[in-house]
Amino acid sequence: MTDRANVTRRPDGAALVIAAVLAVIAAVIFWQTAQMRVVAVYARVGPTTFPYIVATGLAVLSVLTAVSALRGSFPEREKDNYGPMFWIVGGLLAQMFLMFPLGFSIATGVLFAMTAAGFGKRKFWFSLPIGIVFAFLIWLVFARGLQLSLPSGPLEAAAVSVLNGMSGGA
Amino acid sequence: MGTFDLLLQGLVAALEPMMLVYALIGVTLGTAVGVLPGIGPALTVALLLPVTYRLDPAGSLIMFAGIYYGGMYGGSTTSILLNTPGESASIVTALEGNKMARKGRGGPALATAAIGSFIAGLIATLLLAFIAPWVVRFALSFGPADYFALMVLAFVTVSAAFGDSALRGITALFIGLGLGLIGIDLQTGQTRLAFGIPDLLDGIEVTTLAVALFAIGETLKVACSPTQIHEEVEAVKGSVWMTLQDWKRSWASWLRGTFIGFPIGAMPAGGADVASFLSYSAERNFSKHPEEFGEGAIEGVAGPEAANNASAAGTLVPLLTLGLPTTATAAIMLAGFQQFGLQPGPLLFTNNASLVWALIASLLVANLMLLVLNLPLIGLWVRLLTIPKPWLYAGILSFATLGTIGANAAVMRIGWLTFSFELLLLLAFGILGYLLRRFGYPIAPVVVGLILGPMAEQQLRRALAISQGDPAVLFHSPVAMVLYAVAAIALLLPVFLRLRGRGQLLGQLATDED
Numbered sequence: 001m002t003d004r005a006n007v008t009r010r011p012d013g014a015a016l017v018i019a020a021v022l023a024v025i026a027a028v029i030f031w032q033t034a035q036m037r038v039v040a041v042y043a044r045v046g047p048t049t050f051p052y053i054v055a056t057g058l059a060v061l062s063v064l065t066a067v068s069a070l071r072g073s074f075p076e077r078e079k080d081n082y083g084p085m086f087w088i089v090g091g092l093l094a095q096m097f098l099m100f101p102l103g104f105s106i107a108t109g110v111l112f113a114m115t116a117a118g119f120g121k122r123k124f125w126f127s128l129p130i131g132i133v134f135a136f137l138i139w140l141v142f143a144r145g146l147q148l149s150l151p152s153g154p155l156e157a158a159a160v161s162v163l164n165g166m167s168g169g170a
Numbered sequence: 171m172g173t174f175d176l177l178l179q180g181l182v183a184a185l186e187p188m189m190l191v192y193a194l195i196g197v198t199l200g201t202a203v204g205v206l207p208g209i210g211p212a213l214t215v216a217l218l219l220p221v222t223y224r225l226d227p228a229g230s231l232i233m234f235a236g237i238y239y240g241g242m243y244g245g246s247t248t249s250i251l252l253n254t255p256g257e258s259a260s261i262v263t264a265l266e267g268n269k270m271a272r273k274g275r276g277g278p279a280l281a282t283a284a285i286g287s288f289i290a291g292l293i294a295t296l297l298l299a300f301i302a303p304w305v306v307r308f309a310l311s312f313g314p315a316d317y318f319a320l321m322v323l324a325f326v327t328v329s330a331a332f333g334d335s336a337l338r339g340i341t342a343l344f345i346g347l348g349l350g351l352i353g354i355d356l357q358t359g360q361t362r363l364a365f366g367i368p369d370l371l372d373g374i375e376v377t378t379l380a381v382a383l384f385a386i387g388e389t390l391k392v393a394c395s396p397t398q399i400h401e402e403v404e405a406v407k408g409s410v411w412m413t414l415q416d417w418k419r420s421w422a423s424w425l426r427g428t429f430i431g432f433p434i435g436a437m438p439a440g441g442a443d444v445a446s447f448l449s450y451s452a453e454r455n456f457s458k459h460p461e462e463f464g465e466g467a468i469e470g471v472a473g474p475e476a477a478n479n480a481s482a483a484g485t486l487v488p489l490l491t492l493g494l495p496t497t498a499t500a501a502i503m504l505a506g507f508q509q510f511g512l513q514p515g516p517l518l519f520t521n522n523a524s525l526v527w528a529l530i531a532s533l534l535v536a537n538l539m540l541l542v543l544n545l546p547l548i549g550l551w552v553r554l555l556t557i558p559k560p561w562l563y564a565g566i567l568s569f570a571t572l573g574t575i576g577a578n579a580a581v582m583r584i585g586w587l588t589f590s591f592e593l594l595l596l597l598a599f600g601i602l603g604y605l606l607r608r609f610g611y612p613i614a615p616v617v618v619g620l621i622l623g624p625m626a627e628q629q630l631r632r633a634l635a636i637s638q639g640d641p642a643v644l645f646h647s648p649v650a651m652v653l654y655a656v657a658a659i660a661l662l663l664p665v666f667l668r669l670r671g672r673g674q675l676l677g678q679l680a681t682d683e684d
Contacts, residue, residue, distance in 0.1 A: 029351065057344050058344050074609060087393075099590055119559050
């Protein structure tokens with residue numbers, strides 16, 4: 001065996017969870033594929049062939065990952081702080097739910113401010129307006145300039161009426 | 171018509187004012203993202219894909235190629251001045267380059283990196299132009315079984331051949347393959363693994379996955395890491411110009427780097443990081459000043475920087491001629507071609523000859539632009555490094571979500587809640603990206619698996635349909651056999667090297683990374 005076997009390392013719990021997740025994914029693919037109603041012509045080689053191959057592969061990898069986890073051969077990990085994670089994931093969730101009621105600029109401004117908070121800048125009275133202005137400029141360039149369809153809310157609607165008013169008045 | 175004439179025609183097309191503008195935008199953006207730590211060329215192309223949906227195909231592809239080349243140039247600046255690689259291919263550059271900068275020789279280090287990248291880009295692009303037609307001629311005789319073998323080879327080299335664990339590489343690949351199953355099967359119209367969600371019928375967007383894994387995963391990893399390294403940007407002191415001695419020590423390294431990098435990119439043998447690493451160890455062996463290595467040897471910057479640019483050009487050989495992406499950036503460029511209804515492969519050279527040759531010629535133009543952008547304007551790029559992290563990452567996430575919502579602004583409703591399903595996917599894959607990084611899984615195989623998986627499936631089924639289900643057909647052709655043999659070697663050789671005291675090469679890769 002390799003020199004690694006001499007070093008006794010404890011089984012890696014998190015890596016065992018990865019092995020279990022891989023096994024669950026493999027099982028879901030097997031189960032969903034088995035439920036497909038496939039026309040007899042495709043019985044030998046059809047839409048189910050490749051899913052079965054992938055699911056088998058994942059099942060094998062799950063076993064190998066479990067072995068690797070028990071031998072403790074995953075790389076060392078630092079102990080991550082999860083505080084920033086909550087800020088950033090929270091920011092993404094907030095943006096996702098605010099996008100349609102409030103429009104791109106306000107929703108993305110909230111994401112901007114919460115991401116900055118995750119990195120330690122917690123002065124929202126400063127970062128939130130900056131974020132909204134920044135996102136609004138992006139919206140102007142991409143939605144007005146490049147015709148990308150971005151959700152609009154009160155801020156964008158106001159901007160459109162101002163812009164239309166300007167072009168109408170001139 | 172000879173290759174030379176086609177290239178000249180391409181050059182005429184690439185020199186049209188509009189095309190020059192696209193190339194300039196591409197190389198400028200590419201340099202900027204190469205310089206910024208945390209975002210690389212793969213992410214930038216992914217972000218721009220939805221934005222360029224309505225633009226000219228040739229122009230957009232020229233822009234993407236400019237981003238790819240520019241990213242390779244810009245990454246060296248960060249490595250040299252900050253000791254934090256701007257993108258993975260520049261890890262090695264940081265070893266010698268940052269030492270040079272600390273000794274006040276940052277200018278010559280940047281110069282040798284830029285000039286080396288230029289020379290490598292020039293030679294490698296010409297090699298691309300002259301090798302591509304030859305590969306195309308060969309590839310026209312390929313059957314489905316050969317293509318399938320080729321994709322198996324790409325899967326193995328992308329996921330298992332390099333890096334520190336074949337198991338984690340292959341697992342990452344299979345996660346990508348699994349995601350690739352989702353949606354409507356193209357041949358039969360059968361829905362697979364959509365769980366009744368209408369947004370999943372079209373499958374997972376490559377851009378959403380790539381943006382999530384690269385931008386959000388990276389942001390989460392950086393934000394949560396307990397070791398918030400406070401990095402000092404080394405000021406560029408003294409002359410940017412190289413002395414005669416520097417030139418004498420650099421030129422052979424540039425050429426060696428080019429001829430190491432190009433084949434590695436072209437042969438699906440790993441990405442630019444592998445090329446730059448191999449070049450570094452070659453330089454250390456060839457150098458007349460081995461004692462300077464680790465203390466700021468200019469060869470250790472010149473070689474790897476040439477190698478990573480040459481390998482970027484090399485990657486375009488399988489991408490354009492076979493439709494085979496071997497890096498994450500190439501995978502997303504392939505998605506870019508598909509967005510415009512173009513399928514890279516041998517037929518692209520006959521059906522869209524003018525576009526292909528304009529693209530190849532534009533690489534020569536982009537390369538020249540990059541030399542001009544990088545040497546005199548270096549001070550401007552250095553200023554990008556002083557953007558504080560909170561604003562930098564807040565900006566990156568704003569752009570990441572912009573591309574995603576721009577690609578698919580459909581509204582999903584559950585009760586009174588309205589939200590974007592695409593953004594939900596983005597968040598889920600972002601967390602996946604964080605977990606992959608945390609547990610030492612590579613990212614590129616997931617992206618390559620998603621885009622190449624369905625293509626491999628089509629070829630496999632086509633081959634098996636011809637043989638009426640007999641798998642022996644996969645091993646009939648000599649081409650396929652050779653490809654499987656190479657794949658087996660790529661899979662087993664690292665295992666063998668690891669067993670024999672981890673092997674010098676892989677061991678160095680592992681130690682140099684931290």
